[in-house]
Amino acid sequence: WSNREALLEKIRAQMHDKRYQHTLGVAASAKQLAERFGADPEKAELAGFLHDYCKCWPVEKMLEILVRHDMPTELLEGEKELWHAFAAAIVIQTELGVTDTEILQAVRYHTTGRAGMSMLEKVVCVADYIEPNRNYPGVEEIRTLAQHDLDAALAHALGGTIRFLIEKQKTVFPLTLIAYNDLVSQKG
Ligand code: DGI
Ligand code: FE
Ligand code: FE
Ligand code: FE
Numbered sequence: 001w002s003n004r005e006a007l008l009e010k011i012r013a014q015m016h017d018k019r020y021q022h023t024l025g026v027a028a029s030a031k032q033l034a035e036r037f038g039a040d041p042e043k044a045e046l047a048g049f050l051h052d053y054c055k056c057w058p059v060e061k062m063l064e065i066l067v068r069h070d071m072p073t074e075l076l077e078g079e080k081e082l083w084h085a086f087a088a089a090i091v092i093q094t095e096l097g098v099t100d101t102e103i104l105q106a107v108r109y110h111t112t113g114r115a116g117m118s119m120l121e122k123v124v125c126v127a128d129y130i131e132p133n134r135n136y137p138g139v140e141e142i143r144t145l146a147q148h149d150l151d152a153a154l155a156h157a158l159g160g161t162i163r164f165l166i167e168k169q170k171t172v173f174p175l176t177l178i179a180y181n182d183l184v185s186q187k188g
Contacts, residue, residue, distance in 0.1 A: 001096065007049065007096075008049065010096070011023060011049055011050065011053060014053055014054070014055075014056060014057070015052065015055060015056040016056060018133075019052060019055055019056055021133055022052065022131060022133050022134075023048070023049060023051070023052055024049075025131030025132050025133045025134070026048040026049075026051060026052075026124070026127045026128050026131045027044075027045045027046075027048030027049045027127075028045075028048070028131070028132075029048070029126075029127035029130055029131040029132070030044035030045060030047060030048035030123050030124050030127035031044050031045040031048070033123040033126060033127055033146065033150065034119075034120070034123050036150075037119060037122075037123060037150045038119060039118075039119040039120045039122075039123045040102075040120065043100065043102055043103050043106075043120055044106075044120060044123050044124060044127070046098075046100075046103055047103045047106040047107055047110075047120065047124045048124060048127055050088060050092045050096075050098065050103070050107055051085070051088065051106070051107050051110045051124055051128065052084060052088065053084075053088040053091060053092055053096075053107075054083075054084045054087040054088040054091055055084040055088075057084070057087070059080050059083065062080075062083040062084060062087040063076065063083065065087050065090055065091065066083060066086060066087060066090075069090050071086055074173075074174070075173075078171060078173055079170065079171055079173065081111070082111055082112060082173055084111070085107065085108055085109065085110050085111040085112065086108055088107050088108075089104050089105070089107045089108035092104070092107060102118060102120050103120070105118065105120075105121055106118070106120045106121045106123075106124040106125075107124070109121050109125070109175070109179075110124050110125050110128055111128075112173050112175040112176045112179065113125055113154070113158055113175060113176060113178075113179030113180070114175045114178065114179050115175075115178045115179060115181075115182045116182065117154075117179065117182075119150075122150050122151070122154050123150070125154055125157070126142070126146055126150060126153050126154050126157060129142055129153075129157040130142050130143045130146055130153070130157075138156075138160050141156065142156050142157050142160075151183050151186065154179075154183055155180060155183040155184050158176060158179055158180040158183070159180060161176065162176060162177065162180060
């Protein structure tokens with residue numbers, strides 16, 4: 001990709017329109033949060049553009065990439081919903097030539113989070129929860145928290161996801177719990 005328009009066309013070709021609109025929303029929100037909380041706005045926007053690059057790919061294609069790159073069994077045997085984040089981090093590096101480690105990490109951990117998240121990782125993760133097209137019970141509370149307290153917003157968002165998963169009797173990926181504990185205990 002030689003310029004921004006070419007990159008966006010490439011991204012748009014990977015997904016359906018609703019997902020592309022979400023992608024643009026995350027990029028805009030991530031840039032805004034980065035300006036507010038002191039991460040690099042350009043990196044945040046780019047990570048937002050790229051974060052769901054593989055979201056609409058067939059699961060077999062994602063699995064093949066994850067296996068080829070020796071991703072942990074825990075991930076491969078776990079919830080398929082998590083694969084797109086790890087696959088995207090690999091694909092944007094190998095196929096799109098993204099080399100910035102901070103951006104790659106922000107994409108990789110945008111769904112699960114992890115312990116000791118960087119500011120950029122938090123910004124992208126929160127942007128994914130609050131971008132303008134998002135509409136679910138509790139989103140306004142996260143938006144309000146994200147006005148002034150990024151950690152509180154992220155803890156609240158991850159807490160909501162964990163609660164949702166438990167209600168649906170789905171597995172909670174260890175990284176998600178670790179990320180949540182890390183944010184809550186830091187407040188202590
Ligand atoms: O890709 P998006 O829809 O924009 O958002 P996302 O990357 O945060 O993915 C959300 C999905 O991932 C949602 O269906 C819940 C699921 N998810 C997130 N964390 C976990 C999880 N699923 C399981 N089983 N375990 C998790 O820890
Ligand atoms: Fe995602
Ligand atoms: Fe899709
Ligand atoms: Fe997303």
